[in-house]
Structure formats: C-alpha cells, structure tokens
Amino acid sequence: MSTQTVFRLTQAEGISGLHATQEPIPTPGPHELLIKIHSIALNYRDTAIATSTYPLPIRDGVVPTSDMAGSVVELGPLVTGFEVGDRVIPPVSASYLYGAFKEGVDAYGSVEDGMLREYVVLPAHIVVKLPTGAKIGFREWAAVVCTGATVWNAFYGNVALRPGDTVLLQGTGGVSITGLVFAKAAGAIIIVTSSSDEKLEKAKALGADYTINYKTHPNWAAEVLRLTNGEGVDHIIENGGLGTIEQSLECVAASGVISLIGFLSNAGQQSQPSILMPALVKAVVVRGVRGGSKHQLEEVVRYMGKHELAMPVGKVFGFNREEIVAAFEYVASGKHFGKVCISLD
Structure with a gap:
C-alpha cells in the first residue's frame, strides 16, 4: 500500500x-x-x-x-x-x-x-x-481558507461593508492583509496600524489609504479620529482582544461594527465591563467572529475569481x-x- x-x-x-x-x-x-x-x-x-x-x-x-x-x-x-x-x-x-x-x-x-x-x-x-x-x-x-472566510464573515455576515466605508485593520498578519485586499476591492477607505514602518509601507503598496505606527502613536485611536475628521471608522477588524478593544471603542463610528477576531494582546489583561460603555453610547455592534462557513468561503472564491484577487x-x-x-x-x-x-x- x-x-x-x-x-x-x-x-x-x-x-x-x-x-x-x-x-x-x-x-x-x-x-x-x-x-x-x-x-x-x-x-x-x-x-x-x-x-x-x-x-x-x-x-x-x-x-x-x-x-x-x-x-x-x-x-x-x-x-x-x-x-x-x-x-x-x-x-x-x-x-x-x-x-x-x-x-x-x-x-x-x-x-x-x-x-x-x-x-x-x-x-x-x-x-x-x-x-x-x-x-x-x-x-x-x-x-484564504481561514482568513478569507473570517474576513468575509466580518464584512458581510452582519452589517455589510459598503463602498466608501472606512475600515480599520490592526496589524499586518493574515487576517488584516486579507481584509485590506477585500476592502480595497470593495471601494472602502482603509487605515492600517502596525509597529513596523516597513510593513506599513507594504500595506500602502497594497492600497492602504492611511497608516499608523502604534509605537510612535500609542494613542492610535486619536489619530484614527483625526484622519476621519472625528467621525471614526465604520468597520474594525479587532485582532488585539482586551489589549486594544478600549481604543477600538474610542474610534469606532456611530452604528459601526467591531469584529472581534484575535486574542493577540490578551495577556495580563482583566475584563472590565466599564470599557464597553462606548458600545452602548454609540449603538455599536461588537460581534465575535469565529471563522466563516463553507457558504461564506464559496462567496470568497467567487469574489476572488471574478476580481482576480491574489492574496x-x-x-x-x-x-x-x-x-x-x-x-x-x-x-x-x-x-x-x-x-x-x-x-x-
């Protein structure tokens, strides 16, 4: 055999x-x-x-x-x-x-x-x-098997991403770069954060409209609000978990969506229910995203095939x-x- x-x-x-x-x-x-x-x-x-x-x-x-x-x-x-x-x-x-x-x-x-x-x-x-x-x-x-279906779920599984919406992507790993490719093809305005200027330059080359180095701008939410004229962003791919959620809530737009995907900065953090108050004040959707379904992956494949999107x-x-x-x-x-x-x- x-x-x-x-x-x-x-x-x-x-x-x-x-x-x-x-x-x-x-x-x-x-x-x-x-x-x-x-x-x-x-x-x-x-x-x-x-x-x-x-x-x-x-x-x-x-x-x-x-x-x-x-x-x-x-x-x-x-x-x-x-x-x-x-x-x-x-x-x-x-x-x-x-x-x-x-x-x-x-x-x-x-x-x-x-x-x-x-x-x-x-x-x-x-x-x-x-x-x-x-x-x-x-x-x-x-x-795109995991990150593609996950990002598609985040962008279209609840409140759909629309052309002209503003998207905040945390970091430059697989989920965020997949989000960058999809959001760019959808006509969104994209902000990317990273601690590496070199990676931010690569994100710009892929179509990011704005980039923020969170080491030089530790209060990156204020920079997001400045870039959006105080309105905030419509969609946030939240990769950091408890370590970044407070700033995400600070810079999300009214009726915006925060898709909780990652847990990269959870270490040493304690849950504080009080930090969720901005979600109530802004009527924000804070939504946990555990990957995507086969049906959503099929939609990703059709989308990528039609637009010839190479991840x-x-x-x-x-x-x-x-x-x-x-x-x-x-x-x-x-x-x-x-x-x-x-x-x-």
Whole structure:
C-alpha cells in the first residue's frame, strides 16, 4: 500500500513536537474525495495550538493546520459534481457549512486531524471547487481558507461593508492583509496600524489609504479620529482582544461594527465591563467572529475569481520537518507580512 508523509504534534514539546510519520494514503469512501495537497497556509491559531496557548480543546498527536489547496486525484463511487484534476479547498470546519455559528464548532487541526500531510480524504459535500479560469495559484488559494472566510464573515455576515466605508485593520498578519485586499476591492477607505514602518509601507503598496505606527502613536485611536475628521471608522477588524478593544471603542463610528477576531494582546489583561460603555453610547455592534462557513468561503472564491484577487503570501517554506518548524516559529514571532505557506510542489 502506498504511504504518505504526515506531520503530527506531540503537545508537550511545543513547536519542536512536530514529527513526521509514514501513514497509508487513504481510500475515499462512497461520498468522499481523495485530494493531493499542493500548498498549506499557516494561521496564528496553528502556532497557538502548537504552544498550548489555544483557548479551545486540543488533541495530543493531532495533525495540525486547517488551510490547504489541492487537486482531486480520486472520487468515491457515488460522488457527483467533481472530476479528477479539479482544484479545491476545504472550509476550516466540516460542521460549519451554512448559517450562523453554533457552539461546539471548531476547525481542523486541533481536535480533528488537519492538513499537514500529502493527501487527505474529505466528504465531497464540504469541499469548495475553485474556478478554472482564475489565474490564482495553490498558495494564494490556500491563504484564504481561514482568513478569507473570517474576513468575509466580518464584512458581510452582519452589517455589510459598503463602498466608501472606512475600515480599520490592526496589524499586518493574515487576517488584516486579507481584509485590506477585500476592502480595497470593495471601494472602502482603509487605515492600517502596525509597529513596523516597513510593513506599513507594504500595506500602502497594497492600497492602504492611511497608516499608523502604534509605537510612535500609542494613542492610535486619536489619530484614527483625526484622519476621519472625528467621525471614526465604520468597520474594525479587532485582532488585539482586551489589549486594544478600549481604543477600538474610542474610534469606532456611530452604528459601526467591531469584529472581534484575535486574542493577540490578551495577556495580563482583566475584563472590565466599564470599557464597553462606548458600545452602548454609540449603538455599536461588537460581534465575535469565529471563522466563516463553507457558504461564506464559496462567496470568497467567487469574489476572488471574478476580481482576480491574489492574496499576498509573504514567505514560503518547504515540506520537511526543519522548514515546517521554521515556518511555525516565523509566524509565532510576528515578523511575517500577510500569509505564510508551506509548499508541497
């Protein structure tokens, strides 16, 4: 029987606990697809799982990562709508396909085995087929599985982003840069914050209208209000958590939306209900966003295909233990701009 290389995570060892194993290439069941993985994209969530700082359950020995792009190599006998050679991506969760988020949903790579391997079998009904005409590579498609659906949920899952709206993006990681690409295509005015002038220059090159270095402007909310003539911003992608929410509430516009996505600056912070008073005063929507559904990912794929949007991939690593560990460590360091991918081609 043919085998494949699969990476599993020994939880107690952190990122260095990623170990290669040789396992059988699975055979698809009647309603399943066997997919050859061409590219894997990393998220901050993956490093949190590897370092045991992820706030949700983790299974020891799990195959990590949720984001990949691949091609169909074998169909189960009852599968329709797919052909061998189709390029595909999965949603981040097999149980979050349509409608509102429900308690208990979690992505691949924490409890359920994820994508850090050469081949995977998935139920055909969860898989998203990629457009044939779009000139977008496997790396760029892998880069939008989690962040693309998450940002789409933030921009269109409640109060829809409109042309001319102002968007604030915190940082220059995968979620924020995905938000920059989508918001620019939608005709929004974009403000990006970062502690790195070099990264802010890259954000400008991608279309950011204004940038703020939060090291030189620690009260960055005041700068946001200055840039918006005191009106504030309509949409905020809130990546920082408790460490940044107070300033987000300060600079959000009346009836604006704050999408709570990240928890990067939660350490050492205590919840203070009083800081939420501006949300009441401004009638602001403060909305938790736990990824996006398969349906939202399908909308992302159509949008990207129509506009030929290629997601920025800042760095690519190889599919071997040394490079994969380096990729995880690179994302954990926060030095990356946009997405980081692992290439199997």
